[in-house]
Amino acid sequence: MKLNRRQMLAGSAATLTLGASLRPARAAGVHSDEIVIGTHLDLSGPAAAGMPALRNATELALAEANAAGGVHGRQIRLIVEDNGSQPQLAVRAVQKLIRSDEVFALLNPFGSGTNAATIGQAVQAGTVVFAPWAASSVMHQVAGGSDLLFTTVQNYNTTMNRALARLLPEWGVERLGGIYMEGPFGDLIHAGVTPALEAAGLTEAATAAYRPGDIDFSSQVARMRAANVDTIVAATITRETVGVMAEVKRLGWDDVRVLTAIPGRSTVVARLGGADTEGLYGVGGWRLHSADTTDPGARAFMDAYQAAYGDIPDENAANAYSYTKWFLASLEAAGADLTAESFTEGARQTRHSDFTTYAEAGFENNHAMPELVSIDRIEGGAWVPQTEPF
Amino acid sequence: MRFDYHTAYRQGFALLPHTSDRVLYGLLIALLLAVPFFASTYLLGELGYVLILCIAAMGLMVLTGFTGQVSLGHASFVAIGAYAHAWLMTQGLPFALSLPLAALISAGAGLVVGIPAIRVSGLYLAMVTLAFSIVVEQVIGLWRGVTGGFMGMLVPNPELLGLSLSSPRAFYYVCLFFALAVLLALLNLMRSGIGRAFVGVRDSEAAAYALGIPVKRVKVGAFGLSAGVTGLAGALMAHHIGYLTPDAFTLLLSLDLVLMVVIGGMGSLRGAILGAILISLLPRAVAALKALLPEAMARQSGMEIFVAGAVLAFFVLFEPMGLNGRWLKLRALLESFPLYRRDTFRRQKSYMRSERNR
Numbered sequence: 001m002k003l004n005r006r007q008m009l010a011g012s013a014a015t016l017t018l019g020a021s022l023r024p025a026r027a028a029g030v031h032s033d034e035i036v037i038g039t040h041l042d043l044s045g046p047a048a049a050g051m052p053a054l055r056n057a058t059e060l061a062l063a064e065a066n067a068a069g070g071v072h073g074r075q076i077r078l079i080v081e082d083n084g085s086q087p088q089l090a091v092r093a094v095q096k097l098i099r100s101d102e103v104f105a106l107l108n109p110f111g112s113g114t115n116a117a118t119i120g121q122a123v124q125a126g127t128v129v130f131a132p133w134a135a136s137s138v139m140h141q142v143a144g145g146s147d148l149l150f151t152t153v154q155n156y157n158t159t160m161n162r163a164l165a166r167l168l169p170e171w172g173v174e175r176l177g178g179i180y181m182e183g184p185f186g187d188l189i190h191a192g193v194t195p196a197l198e199a200a201g202l203t204e205a206a207t208a209a210y211r212p213g214d215i216d217f218s219s220q221v222a223r224m225r226a227a228n229v230d231t232i233v234a235a236t237i238t239r240e241t242v243g244v245m246a247e248v249k250r251l252g253w254d255d256v257r258v259l260t261a262i263p264g265r266s267t268v269v270a271r272l273g274g275a276d277t278e279g280l281y282g283v284g285g286w287r288l289h290s291a292d293t294t295d296p297g298a299r300a301f302m303d304a305y306q307a308a309y310g311d312i313p314d315e316n317a318a319n320a321y322s323y324t325k326w327f328l329a330s331l332e333a334a335g336a337d338l339t340a341e342s343f344t345e346g347a348r349q350t351r352h353s354d355f356t357t358y359a360e361a362g363f364e365n366n367h368a369m370p371e372l373v374s375i376d377r378i379e380g381g382a383w384v385p386q387t388e389p390f
Numbered sequence: 391m392r393f394d395y396h397t398a399y400r401q402g403f404a405l406l407p408h409t410s411d412r413v414l415y416g417l418l419i420a421l422l423l424a425v426p427f428f429a430s431t432y433l434l435g436e437l438g439y440v441l442i443l444c445i446a447a448m449g450l451m452v453l454t455g456f457t458g459q460v461s462l463g464h465a466s467f468v469a470i471g472a473y474a475h476a477w478l479m480t481q482g483l484p485f486a487l488s489l490p491l492a493a494l495i496s497a498g499a500g501l502v503v504g505i506p507a508i509r510v511s512g513l514y515l516a517m518v519t520l521a522f523s524i525v526v527e528q529v530i531g532l533w534r535g536v537t538g539g540f541m542g543m544l545v546p547n548p549e550l551l552g553l554s555l556s557s558p559r560a561f562y563y564v565c566l567f568f569a570l571a572v573l574l575a576l577l578n579l580m581r582s583g584i585g586r587a588f589v590g591v592r593d594s595e596a597a598a599y600a601l602g603i604p605v606k607r608v609k610v611g612a613f614g615l616s617a618g619v620t621g622l623a624g625a626l627m628a629h630h631i632g633y634l635t636p637d638a639f640t641l642l643l644s645l646d647l648v649l650m651v652v653i654g655g656m657g658s659l660r661g662a663i664l665g666a667i668l669i670s671l672l673p674r675a676v677a678a679l680k681a682l683l684p685e686a687m688a689r690q691s692g693m694e695i696f697v698a699g700a701v702l703a704f705f706v707l708f709e710p711m712g713l714n715g716r717w718l719k720l721r722a723l724l725e726s727f728p729l730y731r732r733d734t735f736r737r738q739k740s741y742m743r744s745e746r747n748r
Contacts, residue, residue, distance in 0.1 A: 044673075044694035045642075082673060082694060087631050087638040089673060092439060099432030099558075113637035116542050120632055138541055142633055182531060184540040184635075 027339040028126065029104030035071065035331070035338070037105045038079040038097035040114065045085035050316060051110065054133075055080060056309050057317035058108050061324035064304070071328060072336045079103065083114045090114035091121070098125045105130055105343070107327050108320050112184055116142050123148040126340050130330070130347075131323035135184055136367055147344045150330075152323050152368040154285040156185065159373045160192030160233075160261055163283040166390065167231075167375065168200045171257060177206035177229035179220045179244060181236060189235035189261050205229045210240065221247040224256075234260045241280070242273040249276050257281055262373075266315060270378045277378050281386075284374040286322075286356045288315060288383055297355030315356075322356040358389035405577055422566055426559040434558040436674070441565035442626045443666040445572050447650040449619030451662035454651050456580060457612035458592030459507070460516045463523030464647045467617040469530060469639035471496040471624025472545075473537050476634055479546045486550055489625050496621020497614045504613030508606050523644060530636045542635035545628045556629070565626055572619055576659055579615075588612055589657075620647075649698070653705045655712025664713035672698055 029036040039058065041051045059078060066075050079101050081093035090111065097103045098121070105128035109115055115134040122129050123146035132139055136151035143149040167173070178193055180186030186209065197204060206227035208220035221244060224232050234244050241264040248258060258280050260269075265282025267290070273280070289298040291312050301321055305313040313321075331338065333346030353360040358372040372389040396402055406412045426434055446468060453459050475492035479485065507518050530537045537543060548555040548564070555564055579585050587608045590598035599605050624639075631638055646669055654665020676697050709716050723730050 082677065084642075084673070084694065085637065086640070086642060087633070087635060088439070088627065088643075091631055092436065092673075095432055095435040099430060099435065113542070113635040116633045116635055117631045117638070120544075142542075142544065182528075182540070187540060 027104055027343075028098075028102040030338045031074070033070075033074055035074045035076045036079065036101060036103050037076060037107050038081065038094075038101060038103035039107050039109050040081040040083040040090055040093040040097070040118070041108075041110045042085045042114075043080075043082040045083070047085055047110070052309075053311075053314050053317040054108060054110065054320045056311075057305065057313060057320040058324045060305055060308055061321050061328065063308075065328050071331045072338070074338075076328075076331075078107070083109075083111060085111050085114060087113045087117035090118050094118040094122055098122060098127055103127060104338070104340075105327070107131060108133060108323055110134075112138070115139060119143045119149060128340055128343055130327045135188055138184065140365075140367065147366065148340055150347055150363060150366050150368075152326065154262060154371045154373075155367075156188040156261055156263075157192035159283060159285060159371055160189050161196045162371070162390075163259070163373050163375060164193060164196035164233075165199065166387075167259070168196060168202070171231065173200075173202070173231045175205040175227065175229045176202065176231045176233065177208070177224040177227055178204060178233040179208045179210065179217070179224070179235065181240065182209050182211050185237070185263070186235045189233070193233055210236075214240065215243060217243045217247045220244070221251065221253075225251065225253060230256060232256060232258045234258055234264060236260055237263045238266060238268050238272065240264075241269045242277060245273055245280050246276040259283065265376055265383060267383065268314070270381055270383055273378070274381070278381075280378045282376045282378075282383065284376045284383070284385070284389075285371070286315070286319060287358065288376075289318070289355065290382060295355050301355065318356050322352075322354050325354060326350065326352045403581060405581075419570070426562055431558040434562045436671075438558065438562045438565040439630055440667055440670045441562075441569040442623050442630060443646075443650065443670045444569050444663045445565075445626070446620050446623035446647055447654065447662040447666040448572055448576055448659055449616050449621075449623060450647045450651050451654070451657075451659060452576060452580075452588070452619065453612050453616035454648070455656040455658065455662070456585065456588040456592060457609065457616075459609060459612060460512065461519040461616075462516045462641070462644050462648065463503075463519035463521075463526075464616075464620055465639045465641065465643035466523040466526035467496050467500060467620040468624035468627060468643060469526055469636070470499050470617075471621025472628035472631075472634055472639070473530060473543075473624075474621070475625035476543055476545045476628045477536050479548075480543070484550075485548045485555065489622065492625040493618045493622040496624065497618030499621075500617020501610060501614040503617070504610035507613060508609040520641070520644075523639075523641065527636050527639065530639075537636075538634070540636060542633055545632055545634060548629050561629065568622060568626060572622065573659060573663070576619070580659070584608075584611070592657075649702060653702060653712055655714030655717075658712075658714040660717065661712050661714030664717065668701075668713065669698075672701065 041055060042048055043051055062076050062078055065071060070076060079097060081097060083090035083093050094106070097106065106122055107130050109129070110133045112134040115132040116138065119129055119132065119139055119142050123143050127148065129149045131150065131152040133153060135156065136153050137155050139149060139151055176197060178190065180190055193204065206223050206229060208223045210217065210220055217240070234241060236244055241260050245258060248256060260280060260282045262283055262285040265284050267288055270277055289295055291302065293299060293302070301318065302313060305311070305317060329350045329352065330343060330347035333349050334342040335346065348363050351360050351362050358374065359370060361368045361370065374385050374389045375387045376383040377386050394407065401407065406415060425437065450461065450464050453461055471492045474495040475488050478488040478491055483491070503519065503522050507515055510518055531540050555561055587598065587603045590601065590603055591605055591608050595605050628634060650665035650669045651662060653668060654663070655661030673694055676694050680693065705712060
């Protein structure tokens, strides 16, 4: 019986609710001269090509902090695991990080399904999760509103809603159509479009769906054309955005505006699309910098990155770097006595702004706020802001 | 060398005919039961997952290894089992009832696929099962009311008689119990008339039909049984993942299962288990390997795929009988040590293929 009770207490959530009193004075992964943190990225799956940028930038920011003497005298060590974009693998990676490596925090873990499957476990084990690259509102739902989860990725639904609330009257939109990816991303964008249209007294003139990996968008664009829309919302990522625009251009359809969401507004789209994507509108969530930028913060980052890895960083690298800097600032603010609680306190006091952000941000309900957006347009092969961030 | 001296026909059917087998397998089970008392919780979690994959691989082995029906869509049965179990538990059904029901639902789905699938074989069957898995993935994504759509659904914690089973140790025992139960059930089934019928259909449909085996019913039955076992693994996997999204059950999982069965060795449950252990520990092994490699190589992405492909190619080229075949050879070598003949396992011209994969 004694054994059973101990068993029950051991791993279960009960321990955590029963209390801080049972927890060791020092948090996992925090040593006198070192803090161990972990992350899981898609090193072997469909998104593997984008991971070196994310990993390099995270390690760059940590290396800079370590070179400057660490945080409160502690060096930071990052352990990188593979999640292959598969939740099962992610669960094993996180179990290793939490149980075997005993990390203090997960920083910049990548993927929607992978994070959804692991965040609950992580916060239950008392591990901080900082800046998961996944839909933020869903992550908070999964974590049950835990204090240990800090999200920095803009919510696609609220940002799209915000952008449309301004654009619908400004552009005089009468008939709006949407092309949505099947999956959480498309669902979220749709959840932003619907209330914006309702508020303007409109309904969606046409909707079309596509599957991740589709390369031909003729039927979707034809449906938009048949409905005679004047604005298309494209919930598309890189290649799909280019595909939609190429189809619009092929039809010679000039009097339609195409607006893509935050993921579609990336420098890669402008570069890949060339003439096809000229005139594409995008909702921006962060500041973009080209390789010849004069912004001092961006310049410093790009030079440091290039010196370390011999490569020009993309915007994912910039974001990973920015989030890592924020994480470091939170560690700093937590003070020398680092526990999950003191980190939470510290992170909530921090204010963050750098070369990627539109405005100074802080954590409200553990999510980075305010979520400002800007409307950009591709002109001459580069994104040009059409509005001040709002 | 050892020669069996049987005094009754039943002795030929014994699962563990020799005392040494009984002692060794007994020790293995004792070890598996004792693991939680000295292993770290991390290792327990890993072992639990390996056991779940063992169950799934045994499920596919029934279909592919014993009945000779290819399936590239077994991840969909894992998914059906997982979602059915999670949904039933959110409806308030207890764990102990929901688990077998989920397996039954998955078996039902297997029967439904089996009925059209028996009309085709070989590559075409692979295509039908692949199409089925794509359909299932879509249905899961769009059936929001039950599955939570692409956003996913939370899996309730498992409980039995008021005791939580979600601790790594308890969950390990749950997985071990089901893995052993499935293994015993399938071992017995495969040496019964039904199992013989499966093997008969695999080796020659015409001969099986001539012997009075209802070929179509056997095939559909194998689909149902295989789907049920795989669905049981799915239900356990739901607890392993904790939060279900459709991307847990993609083609990658199906291919992993096929790899387990092929590398393990067709037509043997031991092969399924060995294959599951190898494939599930491969990512960990690659991660460990990376630590030893020079920095520039270790940072290359795609290492995992390369190693998995190399292992598969290695087995196809050098050990077509899989891990199980290698195991049998090793055992024969040990048992007959000084007298081992190199050509013992060289395949000879045979007209009776049925016994080839025993």
